[in-house]
Amino acid sequence: AQSVTQPDIHITVSEGASLELRCNYSYGATPYLFWYVQSPGQGLQLLLKYFSGDTLVQGIKGFEAEFKRSQSSFNLRKPSVHWSDAAEYFCAVVPSRGSYIPTFGRGTSLIVHP
Amino acid sequence: DVKVTQSSRYLVKRTGEKVFLECVQDMDHENMFWYRQDPGLGLRLIYFSYDVKMKEKGDIPEGYSVSREKKERFSLILESASTNQTSMYLCASSYQGGTEAFFGQGTRLTVV
Incomplete structure (x- = not known):
């Protein structure tokens, strides 16, 4: 069965x-x-x-993520965090064939200090 | 703008009551999902539906049932609410091809 791990509960x-x-x-x-x-x-x-192609993908709000097949990882990055980025972040996977059901990680809570 | 609408933001129900959570999407999506969100556990799938009148159990279906009589509407039913069903419930929908899921704003249910 597929699984998603977000090792950091809080950051x-x-x-x-x-x-x-x-x-x-x-x-x-x-x-x-x-x-x-x-x-x-x-x-x-x-x-x-990320579906395929370029392994570095850009998103909204200045976020980007890099897919690394060899590490089975998809880490999210932002060069400069704003106070409004404080939130819960979830990584999810959807099988590329079959059920198309999203499976989510447990989430990482981001705290931003002024 | 795409929209998934859940009928209530907050609900308070008594133990043993039958509870209906409603979800409507306006994107003509085939897939619809109900998740439960608890602190430290992330989102856990309760039920999903890939077509009208079709439903499949997710990871935690016990104590819940669902109904999908029309493509745009997916209802979650708590047959006899219990305090351990106090949680945030999230509805989502997606196209059949596995693109991203669109979420409603969530219903925070408290069972007392």
Whole structure:
């Protein structure tokens, strides 16, 4: 069965610092990969996605992610964090064949200090 | 603008009540999903549907049922609410080809 691991439950950064959120997946073939963000009390909003091709993908709000097949990873990055980036971040995978059901990681809570 | 709408943002129900959570999407999506979100556990799939009147169990279906009579609407039913079903419930939809899921704003259910 496919699985998604986000090893960091919480991450604290200072405003203006760089950010990297980790995501590893376990699946037989390369799935579709996603990062979502959830502000408090809200639903999930898509930040970016990877289907194929260029392994560095750009998303909204200045985020990017890099797919590394050899490490089964899809880490999210931002060069300079803003206070408004404080939120919960979820990595998700969808099988490229078959059920197309999204499986989510447990989430990483980002805290931004002024 | 695409939209997934959940009927309630907050609900408070009593133990043993039958509870209906409604979700409507306006994107003509084939797939619809109900997830439950709890702190530290992420999103866990309760049920999903890939077509009208079709439903499949997810990872945690016990205590829940679903109904999809029309393509745009997917209802989650708690047959007899219990306190351990207090949670945030998220509805999502997607096209059949596995593109990204679009989420509603969530329903925070408290069972007392």
